[in-house]
Amino acid sequence: MSENWKLGPSDLTFLWDECKRCFYLKIRHNFKRPAAPFPKIFGTIDLLMKDIYLGQSTKMISSDFPDGKSIMSGRWVTSEPCGFGFHENTCYISGIFDTLVQFDNGSYGIVDFKTTKPNPRQVPFYSRQLHAYAYALENPAPGKLSYQPIERLGLLCFDPSRMHEDPPTSLNLSGPATWVECPLDKAGFLNFMEEVLTLLEQSKPPEPNPECPFCAYRASARTTDF
Numbered sequence: 218m219s220e221n222w223k224l225g226p227s228d229l230t231f232l233w234d235e236c237k238r239c240f241y242l243k244i245r246h247n248f249k250r251p252a253a254p255f256p257k258i259f260g261t262i263d264l265l266m267k268d269i270y271l272g273q274s275t276k277m278i279s280s281d282f283p284d285g286k287s288i289m290s291g292r293w294v295t296s297e298p299c300g301f302g303f304h305e306n307t308c309y310i311s312g313i314f315d316t317l318v319q320f321d322n323g324s325y326g327i328v329d330f331k332t333t334k335p336n337p338r339q340v341p342f343y344s345r346q347l348h349a350y351a352y353a354l355e356n357p358a359p360g361k362l363s364y365q366p367i368e369r370l371g372l373l374c375f376d377p378s379r380m381h382e383d384p385p386t387s388l389n390l391s392g393p394a395t396w397v398e399c400p401l402d403k404a405g406f407l408n409f410m411e412e413v414l415t416l417l418e419q420s421k422p423p424e425p426n427p428e429c430p431f432c433a434y435r436a437s438a439r440t441t442d443f
């Protein structure tokens with residue numbers, strides 16, 4: 218019987234790059250590696266950034282943007298099944314994007330907020346996540362959020378590098394917010410999804426990443442009494 222595997226857009230970044238075995242085990246068998254601690258401050262900054270930009274002009278995000286405004290943030294998207302005729306199974310995208318902007322020319326863009334220094338090496342990595350949101354919005358499952366065409370994708374990178382005193386009791390963290398464009402490549406994303414499906418259809422999980430301490434710990438637990 219064919220299956221329709223759920224992919225979270227963020228699984229297509231870290232997990233895919235770090236270890237195909239963990240990716241396979243999570244998606245096919247819901248067997249997840251323990252989550253690393255995530256400092257609360259990043260989630261707080263992320264929420265505040267979404268609130269600051271919501272309803273504001275797109276020019277606040279990037280002066281290169283066409284006129285428009287940020288219309289929604291933190292919403293679920295779910296795609297229809299993504300299949301390729303020569304594969305028995307399908308997969309679909311389900312996740313929450315940061316912010317959707319609407320341009321006055323009728324097109325849309327997706328913005329992901331990051332608390333980090335901007336770096337061009339981030340582009341291919343996060344591009345897969347952003348294309349996944351775009352795919353889901355343009356190819357929604359019945360009744361799910363639907364917007365198209367998506368024509369701009371990118372990261373707004375906040376680099377908190379200065380602190381100001383605001384007497385008597387506050388300190389304000391500040392720094393530049395830099396737009397990093399992820400060039401649109403919808404055909405390239407479909408090729409990537411085909412690669413993902415090929416991996417998931419393997420009868421056995423790929424080999425583990427030899428550098429990973431989690432699997433070393435598991436292997437050691439199997440061979441000792443601990």
Ligand code: SF4
Pocket residue numbers: 235236237238239250425426427429430431432
């Ligand atoms: S090596 Fe093992 S624990 Fe580490 S990421 Fe891969 S499957 Fe997961």
